[in-house]
Amino acid sequence: MVGRPEVPGWYIIRMDFRGKRILAPLAGVTDTTFRRLCRENGADIVVTEMVSARGLLRDPVRSGRYLAYEEAERPVGAQLFGADPGEIAEAATEVARRGFDFVDINMGCPVRKVTGGGSGAAILANPRLAGEIARAVVRAAGIPVTAKIRSGFGTEKETYLAVTEELFAAGIAAVTLHPRHRGQMFAGTADWTQIAALKRAFPKGTIIGNGDVRAPEDAARMLAETGCDSVMIGRAAMGNPWIFGPFPAAEARRALILRHGEEMFLRHGEHGIKEMRKHLVWYSRGIQGAAAFRSELPKVTDPDSFRAVVGRFF
Template sequence: MQGNTLSIGPYRLPNNLFLAPMAGVTDRPFRQLCRRLGAGMAVSEMITANKALWASKKSLLRANHAGEPEPRSVQIAGADPKMMAEAAKHNVDQGAHIIDINMGCPAKKVCNVMAGSALLQDESLVASILESVVNAVDVPVTLKIRTGWDRDNRNGLTIARIAEQSGIQALAIHGRTRADAYKGEAEYDTIAEIKAAISSMPIIANGDIDSPLKAAEVLNKTGVDGLMIGRAAQGNPWIFRQIIHYLEHDKLLSSPSVAEIRQILIEHLENLYDFYGDFSGVRMARKHIAWYSKGLRNGNAFRQEMNLLESPQQQVDFTRQFFEQLQEQQDIQAA
């Protein structure tokens, strides 16, 4: 087994692993962390095509890519071809090297305005949006979809052919339909079918890739060019280096030590405070701390107490204390 590199337009990525765009999760601090720990590319949180919201604090933070390695991929969402083209141009002007179009999000508030995966119901509108965005910018345009609207309407292959004709330069497919949301298990047969039919652009598989073994299984089953990891990277950003190591050496890399997890988490927290400021940073940090501590001894009590803390220093001190206790317990058991 080999980990492969992959190109999108003029950009040759260091490997074929992608951090999936996740609203409220894949902000700049998390993207930078995942890139450092092995992700070949990290796509931004979704930015709306609604011009009225571009100046909002949330949109400005989502569009902040200062200090990130190239290429920087910005995901846009909307249902109007003209507005999507304007959003693409705006984000390229702000420094995006790649524009990614969201037709995969199953969230009701997105689908209720016929954006995200709701668009898969209207194939002519999909074509209009893709052509409009591709023609509006001089950078590569990529697309994220699901396998279809529901299990009776798995039209992923039709959408992939539309994407190919429209000039899309990479296609990521989540192995569930819009109706499935995140329930059940991802299916990879539709992704394999699309990969077999489409040779003009990289095809990237997404959905339930939560370990090096699963990554290898999905690559072998689908023949795709790349893998996209979302929820499995939450609190587990080293999953990218573990997958790379397994694909290249056919051996599992050991999990990070308690000391390394503590170091990664504290650096992550400090970057969140720098990025959001103390008040919002503390609140954003809580969910990441919960993910990192999931499955750790006394993790539940740690999370409950952490949620009562209000300052960055309190969070960092309590995190350090918790992991030092874990280390002591490990040392005692090993003695």
């Protein structure tokens, strides 16, 4: 019978993941600037973009750019992906050395570039490997370890229950379930009944729900319908760092957008301003005149042009 095994005595949980609003790791989005904005607007926990364990070990300077963070973000976790238990364990040691509060293992990314190497959602096809990876990371890290999973790798067999059993047996502090299988990518509807089933199977384990939370009321509904302990919000936070708390007035939104661009410029120069173009697309969603506004964005190349378009539109 599936159920949460006892946590090994050598593992000490030093962080409570229950009752939290968590910013999901999003490649190309959740850098240190955006994470801090989300923390200031109600996110309780934030996580870095996913980082290749192998890449971090081979080129810690280059991969380490994704691990930049500021004290104001705490508690902040670093997400790693890989398929080799030893590599991920060694990379987790480096994450702990850099002062992160916890490490998250990516076992859910559906992108072929990741799964083709046996990482991400591909791990779900082998629950025993998931346990081996988790066990190695927990023993090496010395800080809490979490994992983010999907329902399964293929459409025929959902493995999330078996994978979670292996993860909790290894000493994982919390499991996040995005209830879509790998083949769905982000299409269709997230099956929240699977989150509820996971919580019923592991009533003493910390289960974090993720998927199709597009507004604060969705988060409340997920908690009520599934019994999960916390909610993780991903794509809905893009252009909406206020999703974790009260939605501000227009002037406050404009001030935050301007600050976002200014801090990106200070950190990355004009490249940071160009990176802001995608954020401006997201910030403008649902606002009248957004299509015309987006047509102006290729001309946004420096702080002056950034402030000008933001001032006119927002």
